[in-house]
Amino acid sequence: MADRRAEFDRLFLAHAREAWAVAYARRPDADAAHDIAQEAFLRLWMAWQDGETIRQPRAWLLRVARNLAEDDAKSAFRRNGTRPPDQLAGLADRPVADAVVHAERDAALHSALQQLSAEDRELLALRYALDYDTPNIAALLDTTPAAVLMRLSRARQRLATILGTEP
């Protein structure tokens, strides 16, 4: 039991941010994505308690986080009619005039990101939120570094195009 708890804590320290990144790519609300990441880990714990054998806990966790986030995004859409932009984060730390400019730019980027696919957003979150290098992302997504570089480049191009065409 103590071993399981230690293993759980180790996995949580190593992969909680990844779970958040894949959840945030599908449910663009930082707090909701945090809850989803926690829920994925809780399900891992419950699965262990039920005696399930999970051979690849990291891949299992990320798959659960993706599924939970997709479900949550659908129910949030049903509840709110739209996905509320996550623009208030970090504003309290800035002077008012600066905060207004920042909020506008932030909202534009948030909105542009929502026009990309979930796969593109996931890639960008792994690169820019977690600062993962290409081989690390490739290992996580079970693909090659060359494919990651190409997909990243295209995702950035699409994002730049959307941002460039916005008023």
Added chain:
Amino acid sequence: MNDDDALDRRLREYYRERLPRPFRSPLRPVRRTPSRLSLAASMLIVTVAAWYAATRPIHRPESLSLESGTATVPVPFRR
């Protein structure tokens, strides 16, 4: 400024402001009720502290002691 660098910076800032810090584990440490031993140790510490406070000698500066005869008495101003 290079457009690529600007977009990189913008993306990093965007995610930095959102990434939760710290991440809270769903299995938080359980808050335990104190054991009998730690309760007894706390009681002992409090009792010793109270006893020391009640019995320690009160420090009186010698210059104010009436018995010592060394008190400095200010001389009143006279016209």
